[in-house]
Amino acid sequence: MESVVKLEVQDYHLFYGDFRALRGISVQIPAHHITAIIGPSGCGKSTFLRTFNRMNDLIPGVRVEGQATLDGQDIFEVDVVELRRLVGMVFQRPNPFPKSIFDNVAYGPRAHGVHERARLAGIVERSLRDAALWDEVKDDLGKSALALSGGQQQRLCIARALAVEPQVILMDEPASALDPIATLRIEELIQTLKQKYTIVIVTHNMQQAARASDYTAFLMMDEERAGYLVEYGPTRDIFTNPRHKQTEDYITGRFG
Amino acid sequence: MQDAGWRIEHRDRTFVLTTSNLAWRHFAQRVAFALLWLAGIMAVAVLVVVVAYVVLQGVKVINPEFLLTPPRGGLSGEGGISTTVVTTLYLVLLTISIAAPLGVGAAIYLVEYAGQMQGQGRLAYLVGVVRFGVELLAGVPSIIFGLFGYALFVTAMHLGFSLLSAALAGACLLLPVVIRASEEALRAVPRSFREGSLALGTTQWQTVWGVVVPAALPGIITSVVLSVGRVISETAVFYVTLGGSYNLPRSILSGGRSMALHLYYLAMDTRAFEKAMGTGAILIVVIVLINLIINFLSHRLAARLGGA
Numbered sequence: 001m002e003s004v005v006k007l008e009v010q011d012y013h014l015f016y017g018d019f020r021a022l023r024g025i026s027v028q029i030p031a032h033h034i035t036a037i038i039g040p041s042g043c044g045k046s047t048f049l050r051t052f053n054r055m056n057d058l059i060p061g062v063r064v065e066g067q068a069t070l071d072g073q074d075i076f077e078v079d080v081v082e083l084r085r086l087v088g089m090v091f092q093r094p095n096p097f098p099k100s101i102f103d104n105v106a107y108g109p110r111a112h113g114v115h116e117r118a119r120l121a122g123i124v125e126r127s128l129r130d131a132a133l134w135d136e137v138k139d140d141l142g143k144s145a146l147a148l149s150g151g152q153q154q155r156l157c158i159a160r161a162l163a164v165e166p167q168v169i170l171m172d173e174p175a176s177a178l179d180p181i182a183t184l185r186i187e188e189l190i191q192t193l194k195q196k197y198t199i200v201i202v203t204h205n206m207q208q209a210a211r212a213s214d215y216t217a218f219l220m221m222d223e224e225r226a227g228y229l230v231e232y233g234p235t236r237d238i239f240t241n242p243r244h245k246q247t248e249d250y251i252t253g254r255f256g
Numbered sequence: 257m258q259d260a261g262w263r264i265e266h267r268d269r270t271f272v273l274t275t276s277n278l279a280w281r282h283f284a285q286r287v288a289f290a291l292l293w294l295a296g297i298m299a300v301a302v303l304v305v306v307v308a309y310v311v312l313q314g315v316k317v318i319n320p321e322f323l324l325t326p327p328r329g330g331l332s333g334e335g336g337i338s339t340t341v342v343t344t345l346y347l348v349l350l351t352i353s354i355a356a357p358l359g360v361g362a363a364i365y366l367v368e369y370a371g372q373m374q375g376q377g378r379l380a381y382l383v384g385v386v387r388f389g390v391e392l393l394a395g396v397p398s399i400i401f402g403l404f405g406y407a408l409f410v411t412a413m414h415l416g417f418s419l420l421s422a423a424l425a426g427a428c429l430l431l432p433v434v435i436r437a438s439e440e441a442l443r444a445v446p447r448s449f450r451e452g453s454l455a456l457g458t459t460q461w462q463t464v465w466g467v468v469v470p471a472a473l474p475g476i477i478t479s480v481v482l483s484v485g486r487v488i489s490e491t492a493v494f495y496v497t498l499g500g501s502y503n504l505p506r507s508i509l510s511g512g513r514s515m516a517l518h519l520y521y522l523a524m525d526t527r528a529f530e531k532a533m534g535t536g537a538i539l540i541v542v543i544v545l546i547n548l549i550i551n552f553l554s555h556r557l558a559a560r561l562g563g564a
Contacts, residue, residue, distance in 0.1 A: 053455060085457030095448035097467050107466065108456040157452070164456050 005072075006031040006168060006198040007052055012066035014047060014056065021047050023226040024066075027217055034190060034199045036213035036235065038206065040250065043219045044227025045202045046092075049170050052200065053087040054080050070168070085112065088166035092173045094153035096145035096160070101128075101137050104145045104156055108164035123163050130196075131159035132189050151182025155189065162193075169193065171201040175208070187212045206251055210239050218247050307540060314537030317530050323538070327502040327518065333528025337535055339504045343419075343512035346505060347494070348487045350423035351430065356480050358427065359434025362390075363476075366435070367442040368464050394432035401429040402493040410497055417499030417511040425497045426490060430483045437482065441475025442468060474558040481550035485543050491516045515539050 007029040014022040022044045029035045037045045047056060052070070056062045057080060068075045075083055085108075096104050105124040106114075114120055124141070128134040133155040137148070145156055154174060161169055171190070175183040190199060190212060203209050209216055216239070217232040231238060231247045242248045249255055321336055328335035370383040405425020415421040445468050453463040469476070499511025500521060513521070515535055522532035 055451065055455065058451070058454070081457050081459055083457075084455055089451075089455040091448060091451065091455075093448060095446070095452040097449060097452065098471055107453070108458070111453075111456065111458040111462045111466065160452075160456065 003030040003033065005029070006070070007200070008067075008069045008072075009051065010067040012051065012068055013064065014044075014051070015063045015065075016059070017061045020224065020226040023222065023228045025219075025227075025229045027229060027232055029198065029200060030215065031198045032194055032196075033214040034194050034201060034212060035215040035217065036209035037200065037202045037217045037219060038204075038209050038250075039219035039227070039230075040221065040255070041204075042225070043221045045219055046172050048219065048227065049172055049200060049202050050089075051075075052168065052170055053084045053089050055089065085164050086166055087168040087170060088161035088164065089170045090154070090157050090161055090172065090174045093177050094150055094157050096148070096153050096156050098144065098146055100142050101145050101148070101156060102141040105159050105163050108160060112164060124159075127159040127163040128156075130162050130193070131155045132185065132192075133159055149182070151178050151185060154178060154182070154186060158186075158189065158193075162197075166197065168198045168200065171199065173202055173204060176204060183208075206253070210235060210251075218244075218250065220246060220250075310533055310540060311537045313530060313533035314535070317534035318537060322531075322534060326504070327513075329502065331526055333522045333526035333531045337515065337518060337538065339502055340513050340515045340518040340535070341538075343505055344488060344514040344516075346419055346508075346512070347422060347426070347498070347514050348484055350419055350508060351426040351487045352480060352483060354423055355427035355430035355434055355483060359431050359479075360438050360476055362386075362431070363435045363438035363442055364464060364469070367439055368460070368468065390432050390435050393428075394436060397492075398429055398490060399492040399496075401425055402496040404428065405493060406496040415509065417497065418509045419498070419505050419512060420508045422494050422498035422512075423508075425493050426487055429490065429493055430486060433486065434479050434483055437479030438472070438476045441472040441479065444475065445471045474554040477550065477554045477557065481547065481554075484546055484550075488514075488539065488543055488546075489516055491520055495520065515542075 005028045008027070010026045012022060012025045013020060025048065037049060039045050050056045051064070051068055052075070054075060056064070064076075070078070070083070070087065097107060099107070102124055105127050106120045109120060109123050114123065125134060125138075128137065133152060136152060137143070137156075145153065148156060154177075158169075158174075174190075175186045178186065187208065190201065193199060194214075201209075201213065213235045215233065216235040218230045218238065219227050220230050222228055231242060231244050233243075238247060239251055242251065323336060323341070324338050325336035326339040327333070327337060366383065366387060370386075402425060405421060405428065409415045409421035409424045410417060413421075415424075449467045449471060450463055453467045454460070458466065494514055494517050498514065498517060500513050500517065501511045502513045502518065503510075505512040516539060519532050519535040519539065522528050522535060526532075
């Protein structure tokens with residue numbers, strides 16, 4: 001792998017109570033690239049993604065084994081609040097807060113102690129520009145975020161995540177609730193974001209993974225319904241020259 | 257023009273009536289709706305008759321003097337109701353300012369924090385007990401709260417018959433109402449809001465205060481409004497904690513007489529039945545007004561928070 005490792009898991013297992021949801025996953029995710037996680041429904045893609053910002057901590061009864069690191073630091077030893085500032089997340093369904101557009105983007109910075117009006121305004125503008133939403137909303141930042149279209153809401157959520165200056169952005173099927181045109185805009189946006197951020201994206205959509213990612217991890221379920229890693233590598237190799245039969249079957253649409 | 261390779265044909269119209277009881281089913285439908293309609297009308301009629309009776313009986317005595325002069329006591333219930341209106345207002349403010357923070361706080365704890373106690377044995381059990389207690393308290397007759405308030409606040413704590421004793425006892429009565437309604441409002445806040453906030457690196461408290469509570473505010477306000485109505489109309493609790501003096505309370509340690517209490521005294525201890533009805537009419541109007549105002553405010557708030 002030619003670039004710096006940003007995130008890494010080694011022999012990582014996750015349990016819901018007695019049920020093993022993820023089994024022995026080892027992956028190195030490079031900085032400033034887009035890494036896609038693909039796989040059939042229920043194989044634990046989202047659960048795996050939520051490892052990196054420890055969102056699984058919110059679910060009672062979850063237990064993990066193995067190592068997960070951010071820049072070589074064990075993420076389970078970092079303060080979880082600080083970890084989530086460094087590792088932002090965009091969810092499957094746009095989830096803007098019932099506040100104004102401005103307050104949505106300013107929410108994170110405010111929570112981290114920025115209250116100076118001019119500085120907040122600067123952060124909001126920069127974040128909205130980076131999320132390719134500024135030109136559409138600059139004249140009504142006071143408008144409720146819920147009045148935006150689905151695609152705009154999702155870009156607002158991306159802007160909200162960018163506003164706290166994360167290093168990694170996790171995206172959990174960020175376009176699955178959007179129409180094809182809005183999807184395309186999100187994909188274009190993700191391409192521009194990788195210059196500044198490391199991006200990990202879960203997707204159901206094979207074409208999306210193929211055209212929008214640099215690396216691809218393919219997860220599947222074993223007989224006990226635990227998710228495991230089948231294959232991981234540069235997206236080009238995964239899609240043109242998969243090493244495993246299962247990968248080939250999946251990407252050609254034979255199952256999943 | 258269509259290619260010769262395919263075409264869609266019409267089928268002969270061959271449907272037949274397959275059910276013979278169709279007329280009967282239509283008839284049953286009409287009867288059922290007629291009965292339901294009747295039930296609806298009856299319910300509304302009862303309400304209208306009660307309110308109309310009180311208002312019509314009371315309206316004879318309602319005039320500026322009735323509203324603006326204090327009661328003067330006596331067997332014929334001399335004077336107006338001015339001090340009882342003011343006392344009611346004091347009582348509402350004091351009771352709500354005790355019950356609302358406690359109740360909303362307890363609801364936030366139960367919904368936002370206690371949920372994480374799952375699998376932590378004893379604490380989880382304790383939270384279960386609290387929740388059951390709240391359910392139970394909501395069903396306890398208000399005179400029980402009154403007697404409790406009399407025993408604890410009036411007697412044991414030497415607060416006497418006073419606004420403070422009454423407000424504390426009233427707050428006990430309101431707590432389950434506020435807690436349950438606020439819990440419901442908080443539970444209705446989508447999990448995605450909480451996740452969205454936590455994912456930005458906020459603490460749980462920042463999430464609760466910054467996103468969850470604002471989103472639940474219309475529901476929480478409604479619960480507080482319901483409580484205001486409850487305080488205004490409650491009689492049993494205040495009968496044994498507030499005393500009965502119709503003078504204006506000078507501090508939270510003086511006793512007093514709320515409108516509902518005044519109504520009770522007028523009806524039971526005097527011959528001034530019409531004045532009791534007049535007080536009742538004003539009581540109803542006040543409660544309706546409060547509901548209208550707060551409905552309006554919470555709709556405005558909801559629109560501002562969530563609206564287009």
